[in-house]
Amino acid sequence: EPEVTQTPSHQVTQMGQEVILRCVPISNHLYFYWYRQILGQKVEFLVSFYNNEISEKSEIFDDQFSVERPDGSNFTLKIRSTKLEDSAMYFCASSEEGRDNEKLFFGSGTQLSVL
Amino acid sequence: SQKIEQNSEALNIQEGKTATLTCNYTNYSPAYLQWYRQDPGRGPVFLLLIRENEKEKRKERLKVTFDTTLKQSLFHITASQPADSATYLCARVTDKLIFGTGTRLQVFP
Numbered sequence: 001e002p003e004v005t006q007t008p009s010h011q012v013t014q015m016g017q018e019v020i021l022r023c024v025p026i027s028n029h030l031y032f033y034w035y036r037q038i039l040g041q042k043v044e045f046l047v048s049f050y051n052n053e054i055s056e057k058s059e060i061f062d063d064q065f066s067v068e069r070p071d072g073s074n075f076t077l078k079i080r081s082t083k084l085e086d087s088a089m090y091f092c093a094s095s096e097e098g099r100d101n102e103k104l105f106f107g108s109g110t111q112l113s114v115l
Numbered sequence: 116s117q118k119i120e121q122n123s124e125a126l127n128i129q130e131g132k133t134a135t136l137t138c139n140y141t142n143y144s145p146a147y148l149q150w151y152r153q154d155p156g157r158g159p160v161f162l163l164l165i166r167e168n169e170k171e172k173r174k175e176r177l178k179v180t181f182d183t184t185l186k187q188s189l190f191h192i193t194a195s196q197p198a199d200s201a202t203y204l205c206a207r208v209t210d211k212l213i214f215g216t217g218t219r220l221q222v223f224p
Binding site for chain 1: 213217
């Protein structure tokens, strides 16, 4: 079965540094998402992306966050100036058409640790 | 506000028994609910989707029900096995997928 791949699997950074998390969605999928999960908490929606634009974002996704599809295969999440509370597992997901009755395919995540 | 809640944080059952997990939603009427499995350190994996006009959906040992009167979905695993041990997430779909808190299922031999 096709997979969403995420790199790196672990990222350690100093507070205030910029990080870029990378994702390769499934090739024929058109909708892309970022979720995060703080240790022991629920999986939280951050942002959805379609046709090179953000289609929806949560209140967590503030000005420190940005997303980009720099080429035909990659989808990135940038955190401009990391804070301690950004430490979490970040999941990328994709879906084919973004319909309500469609399942999402998730990557294995990037564990971000901010020191 | 619209909420989706999974009442049990953890459920322990013996191998061979049926596990039943509960998902409740308030202040809205979803057209669909989805169920996912999450293993430690991994992303959620889709299991089943049920529509509001479907009472029940089955896939192998899995069964999901949707009761719009009670505003509740039940997720059953029959003949449970230790390999079924994981966190199970229900998710509502509006214009984005929103997850409940999850129920951690432990099946012991």
